[in-house]
Amino acid sequence: MxxxxxxxxxxxxxxxxxxxxxxxxxxxxxxxxxxxxxxxFANAGEISPGYASPWAAPGIPMKALRWLFMHHAPLVLRPKPDMAMLRWLTAMLGNCTAERYKINKGRMVRLAEYSRDRLIELRGATGIAYDERSQGTLQLFRKQQQMDGIGKDIAVLEADDVPFEVLDRAGCIAAEPGLAFSEEPFVGGLRLPHDETGDCFxxxxxxxxxxxxxxxxxxxxxxxxxxxxxxxxxxxxxxxxxxxxxxxxxxxxxxxxxxxxxxxxxxxxVYPVKGYSITAPIVDAARAPVSTLLDESYKVAITRLGDRIRVGGMAEISGYSRDLPPERRRTLEYSVGSLFPQAGDLAAATFWSGLRPMTPDxxxxxxxxxxxxxxxxxxxxxxxxxxxxxxxxxxxxxxxxxxxxxxxxxxxxxxx
CATH class of the missing domain: 3.50.50.60 (FAD/NAD(P)-binding domain)
Structure with missing residues (x-):
């Protein structure tokens, strides 16, 4: 055929x-x-089946309102007379229930876990190389309230037999030694040891x-x-x-x-949800991440890709715009700079945006x-x-x- x-x-x-x-x-x-x-081309670089979670979740509407007014906002909404945007937002809000979250996350984890196994199989069969690492993903919580809210995710991980670790501050530093140089008062994290990283491009x-x-x-x-x-x-x-x-x-x-x-x-x-990334050369390997860290407060992923650090994330609902506002770059720089200070040359970083194809569920x-x-x-x-x-x-x-x-x-x- x-x-x-x-x-x-x-x-x-x-x-x-x-x-x-x-x-x-x-x-x-x-x-x-x-x-x-x-x-x-320049996504966050994480291969994280266990973190395959719906954006639509209980409590997200109220969180989204708070995010819109944060200084380093993880969510940006640029309203426009666009019926596709309105339909998508309405449908997404309809998925923000505990029942829909459980169904949608189960679907996502099922496909993501299967995909990870196929990637491992492909790598073994072909020897394909792409700055890959298999050292897990750490979801970092700067606030105790975030740490206290991980119960629903842990329940799904347990149901799908996905290995995980709940870490305190010291445990986070043991997993990502570069965090020892951070002055941020983060409280702990959720680590998935089987997750991977790599350069998608x-x-x-x-x-x-x-x-x-x-x-x-x-x-x-x-x-x-x-x-x-x-x-x-x-x-x-x-x-x-x-x-x-x-x-x-x-x-x-x-x-x-x-x-x-x-x-x-x-x-x-499907509606485009814009994301951003910067890619910076590493200047001090001891201060750099060893794998992927998810900064829960700013919805930013910080990933080690060979001799580079990729910092990607945020969500901007603005149609098919591909502009590069400097304030988005500053948010990415703040996230990585506060957690891995002086690890990369941020002044030399390249700045990029991409349109993620999002469904309401x-x-x-x-x-x-x-x-x-x-x-x-x-x-x-x-x-x-x-x-x-x-x-x-x-x-x-x-x-x-x-x-x-x-x-x-x-x-x-x-x-x-």
Whole structure:
């Protein structure tokens, strides 16, 4: 079977790899000159299945109101006359219940844990390298109130048999020795020892090269104009360089997926939530993180990537804006500077933004559509890197007519 994939971020490339592994002819269509040049380019670098948690949770509406007025706000809302934004926000608020949180987190952890296992398998089979580390993730709490509120997350971790450690201040420093130089009065943390880190951009490029060696064709620099529907099926992808035809079509366009599907009469509840990152060279390795630390107060992840520190996070709801406000950079610099002072050269750091494709329930949309030969692999939000290999494997199984190793019916668009 010939499969055309729209998009060459980490989700599209992972899908291409597993489809090629399954014996299909694969072509990937991408507007950029290479893979992983948009949302996959400079994300936080964490591969954290245990921290796969919905943004929509009990208490989030009140927290969100407080965040909006913080000096270093983890959430920024730029209201505009945008019905898609309003529908998405309304649907997200509808998921802020204990019952929905438990269901959504269970789905997310299921896929994320499966994805971690597939990544380990892929690394062993290919030797792929991407500044990877397997030294766990530490969620750091600056306030006792945060520490006291981890019960619901621990309950889900225990239910899914995910190993974890609850640490006091001394335990946090033992896990991340660079914290010993911090003057911040943080109180403790929740550590997941099996989580990993790695450079998503390096991984995606390396996997694309492996996929090309298997026969996958990457058509870079092609603007996708539309999907052509004829006789109830997709008949081709219209691009600025002509039409591409296949037997099956997979949309992996991240935040741009709903724009591509709307003309087909498919409403995709995915909205761009902007994130930011800085990447700084390490100047004092003893002061730098050894893995990933999640700064719970500012929703920022601080990750060691080889000889660099990646600091990424925050959530800005502002449509498809890609601007780089200096105040967002200052928040990232404050987070890493207060916890790992003088570890990196912040003045020399590069500053980046990306559009995360978020669903109202934080769970990706993965599987078939009501159009028989059209499939989706999108809506992963902040967890595209964490869920990439699992999502790629699952969609390859579904397109191949195989039953995936995990339950996937509740991940499809039909759940909406």
């Amino acid at each position: 010939k499969v055309a994939i729209l998009g060459s971020g980490v989700i599209g490339v992972a899908s291409a790899w597993y489809l090629a592994e399954a014996g299909h002819e694969v072509v990937v269509i991408e507007r950029q000159p290479g893979p992983a040049l948009e949302t996959s 390096k991984f995606t490029n390396a996997l694309a090269a492996l996929a090309e060696a298997k026969g996958v064709r990457f058509d870079y620099g092609r603007t996708i104009l539309r999907l052509v529907k004829e006789g109830g099926r997709i008949a081709g992808v219209e691009t600025d360089a002509g039409r591409v035809t296949a037997d099956a079509y997979l949309v992996a366009l991240g935040s741009y997926s709903p724009l591509m599907l709307a003309p087909l009469g498919l409403t995709l509840p 934080s769970t990706p949309i993965l599987g078939p559509t009501r159009i028989p030969n059209l499939y989706l692999n999108t809506g992963h939000g902040t967890l595209g890197w964490t869920m990439a290999c699992g999502s790629g494997h699952v969609i390859a199984d579904l397109i191949s007519g195989k039953t995936p190793a995990i339950e996937t019916a509740d991940l499809a668009l039909s759940r909406y």
